[in-house]
Amino acid sequence: MNFFDYTFFISILQRNLVEGYGYPFESHDVISGSGYILTLHRIPHGIKKKHWKTLNRPVALFQHGLVASSDAFLFRGPDFDLPYTLADAGYDVWLSNMRGNVYSRKHKTMDSTKDLQFWDFTLHEIGVQDYPAIFDYILNKTKQQDLYFLGHSVGSTAGFILCSAMPEYNKKIKLHLSLAPLVYVNHSITLAQKMLILPGLSVMETAMSNGIYNCFPRRPFFSRMMQMICEDGMIFQRLCLKAVFTVVGQKNSQFNTSYLPSCFEYFPAGTSMFLMQHTLQLYVKGDFSPFDYGNETHNMQKYNESIPAPYNLSMVTHPVLLYYGSEDILVTEEDIISTLQKLPNSLGKFQVPFENFNHMDFMWGKDAKELLYDKLIVMMDKYR
Numbered sequence: 001m002n003f004f005d006y007t008f009f010i011s012i013l014q015r016n017l018v019e020g021y022g023y024p025f026e027s028h029d030v031i032s033g034s035g036y037i038l039t040l041h042r043i044p045h046g047i048k049k050k051h052w053k054t055l056n057r058p059v060a061l062f063q064h065g066l067v068a069s070s071d072a073f074l075f076r077g078p079d080f081d082l083p084y085t086l087a088d089a090g091y092d093v094w095l096s097n098m099r100g101n102v103y104s105r106k107h108k109t110m111d112s113t114k115d116l117q118f119w120d121f122t123l124h125e126i127g128v129q130d131y132p133a134i135f136d137y138i139l140n141k142t143k144q145q146d147l148y149f150l151g152h153s154v155g156s157t158a159g160f161i162l163c164s165a166m167p168e169y170n171k172k173i174k175l176h177l178s179l180a181p182l183v184y185v186n187h188s189i190t191l192a193q194k195m196l197i198l199p200g201l202s203v204m205e206t207a208m209s210n211g212i213y214n215c216f217p218r219r220p221f222f223s224r225m226m227q228m229i230c231e232d233g234m235i236f237q238r239l240c241l242k243a244v245f246t247v248v249g250q251k252n253s254q255f256n257t258s259y260l261p262s263c264f265e266y267f268p269a270g271t272s273m274f275l276m277q278h279t280l281q282l283y284v285k286g287d288f289s290p291f292d293y294g295n296e297t298h299n300m301q302k303y304n305e306s307i308p309a310p311y312n313l314s315m316v317t318h319p320v321l322l323y324y325g326s327e328d329i330l331v332t333e334e335d336i337i338s339t340l341q342k343l344p345n346s347l348g349k350f351q352v353p354f355e356n357f358n359h360m361d362f363m364w365g366k367d368a369k370e371l372l373y374d375k376l377i378v379m380m381d382k383y384r
Contacts, residue, residue, distance in 0.1 A: 033129045086373075099125075318345060
């Protein structure tokens with residue numbers, strides 16, 4: 001099965017997944033300023049308040065984090081996942097897929113399987129090329145003036161990049177709910193993280209020197225293998241959990257192990273080696289700046305000279321709420337405070353009220369709906 005057959009196949013599966021829960025589902029293609037074809041998924045209304053279907057519903061855009069995709073936030077169903085909760089609360093819900101993941105691997109002129117230049121992007125391009133096209137498309141389609149932006153991890157980070165580089169987009173964000181954003185990293189990196197990051201950087205450099213720029217793509221064979229060895233009752237499940245949670249927060253009491261096979265079906269979903277390196281640069285250097293390409297020999301004449309380095313968060317004037325978990329070792333309270341202090345219109349920081357809530361629990365915490373999602377909607381309703 002070639003890539004495009006597989007993309008079509010999983011798109012059908014996602015439609016069946018959402019519609020199987022009784023919710024409407026739409027797929028939209030948006031072309032970024034640099035020719036990338038990005039897939040947006042939409043749940044236009046919920047099923048618990050059907051009268052919202054005929055009203056002028058407020059728009060909520062959700063952006064996944066690193067190597068994820070929209071379906072990672074949909075497979076558990078309405079009792080657990082954020083998009084369904086938003087739809088049932090009366091919001092017109094859109095889910096974006098970053099360029100390079102399994103749903104956004106097409107381009108007007110380039111072939112992602114043949115042209116290495118396709119993978120020549122970082123979080124900067126997501127923020128200044130893709131987000132403007134996505135925001136404008138959604139607002140034009142819905143006839144709205146602004147939207148609620150919810151971003152997990154680097155999904156939120158790219159939103160800060162957008163509005164620091166293109167401040168005119170601040171007026172298009174009614175409220176930014178920032179879930180564990182990776183912006184400034186001031187906390188001490190753990191030994192386990194160092195032991196993964198440094199060899200990981202070496203592996204990526206080796207891969208790129210051999211012409212491999214697609215990082216953590218979704219592979220059906222890998223997904224099936226991980227599903228088999230990580231399901232409940234298998235002796236390797238503990239190793240699977242260790243591999244997932246060592247970097248994000250080792251206390252995983254919010255994770256339902258029966259979901260582990262499904263998690264590997266939907267995650268990871270692929271990204272660029274450069275975007276992965278940019279993320280690690282933010283993490284290791286602790287400085288919110290564009291990616292330093294160093295001595296890379298390929299064409300990198302992309303950054304507008306007027307964009308400051310580091311990014312200037314004082315330009316991010318839309319209202320922002322920052323959320324973090326006490327067990328999140330990727331983004332800590334210390335990091336959140338640093339970001340908060342540089343934002344001119346921050347509405348505060350909020351700790352999820354569970355002592356072991358980690359970075360992945362924002363996606364898959366079994367009580368995330370009660371602990372976080374319902375509270376997000378309360379805040380959103382206040383800013384209607």
